[in-house]
Amino acid sequence: MRGLIVTFYDFAISPFIEFAFMKRALIACLGLALGCAPIGVFLVLRRMSLMGDALSHAILPGAAIGYTLFGLSLGAMTIGGFAAGIAVALLAGVVTRFTPLREDASFAAFYLISLAAGVLLISARGPSIDLMNVLFGSVLAVDDAGLLLIGGVTSITLCALALIFRPLVAEMLDPDFLRTVDGRGGLYHGIFLVLTVLNLVAAFQALGTLMAVGLMMLPAAAARFWAGSVGRIAIYAAGIALLAAWTGLVLSFHWELPTGPAIVLAAGILYVISVLCGPVGGIIRRRRRHRHLEA
């Protein structure tokens, strides 16, 4: 038993104690897990799961412009990415509001335009080693500024979500009701979209545009199988995201795997386990439902 604990410690814990870059990566992932996962829960419940995907791609040209003008500067790429994400969200919102086109379709249109512009800008710049960095991130190379950005975004996200939690839930559950008792449904939705973009921008330098959504959506979708209220689902999602990040970091450390995909794949495995074994609507649980109580 003791040997097992020692082996586990050597395998899963000591890397974070011995190596500063692993410690930093874990802290970055802790922040991202706490901020991104609850956002993902709201996206899943709003049936906007693909919205995270769309917005993460929409960020690309902004980050690329920042990169083209200022080189590999975190500040420039962050501000550029944030501006591009907000622009796409706003334009899509305007089209949804004033035309019969649904939200998903208008988002798809603008993010595709944005993505194409981003790839064009990056490839015009030169060799594609940078592109790989932008697409897949570099969580093992997060510096102090990056950590501060993630910490700041996470703090803002948690405070804002706590504040508008009830209106957000009401707006998702019964938008017509909210419109009759409180005219600010659009404001809450807008704040939520800004939070989504902020988190994607924070996650993007660590995990890359392609992988950032993974830590947002997979734990959220998995958590749905473990709890029956929005608040609890959000807590489970953060926990699952953290577990995935830790597992992914450990595996990528020992087996020299690319970190971003390792984390997202770990989240994917946790998702599959949740779908199968989750107590709230999981497949195995459903199949065992033959037993029933007295009427």
Added chain:
Amino acid sequence: MTGPAVQLHDVTIAYDGHPAVHHVSGTFLAGAQTAILGPNGAGKSTLLQAIAGLRPPDEGRIDLGVERRRVAYLPQNATIDRTFPITVLDVVLMGHWARRGGFLGLGRAERAQAEAALAAVSLEGFAGRQIGTLSVGQFQRMLFARLLVQNCPLILLDEPFNGVDDATIGDLLRLIAGWRTEGRTVIAVLHDLAQVRAGFDQMLLLARRCVAWGPTVATLAENGVATGHLAEAWRDDASWCAA
């Protein structure tokens, strides 16, 4: 029954230029229970949405005798996602929104009110249940419990008994009758004449325009339900309305 609860001044509401409600004027009396009847496409739901403030009239004006926040509206087949992870009690507690807003805490008094409302619709013991586990009738009872908590002087119901069992309809009609004694104004879109006779003293016969509006017994006697002759299809060759 004194004074107006809602006044319609020459209200027209159109979809793509085609009027669903065409130059309707009139008064919903305060404290009265008014049923809106009419064929499909007569503009009943549209008019209710306009009164609820969800859709501005294209022409004319709607004056409310009460504050906008004191209007409770139950839409037709409420667009609630039934797989949403939330309990019956939490949905009913939303009824406090107009008074408590979305940020203030809800204390023991609010919770007690919500539980009393659940008891009034015979849903004792359902507080902790997920909404996805309710039957259609129970779901509608829950929404009525939320209306009770909203405690509004003006209540708008859009086909509240669609797909609901007879026992539940009976209970909910008794609830509406209770609202009459409490002096609340009810405006409901209905189809069933027996329900209208039983619980509604005023009725509006709508076929885009106002066909008849008055005390239920007299209006029914004069007009029957002979409003089925409304052409439901849009007339694309119609000329622009000059009124």
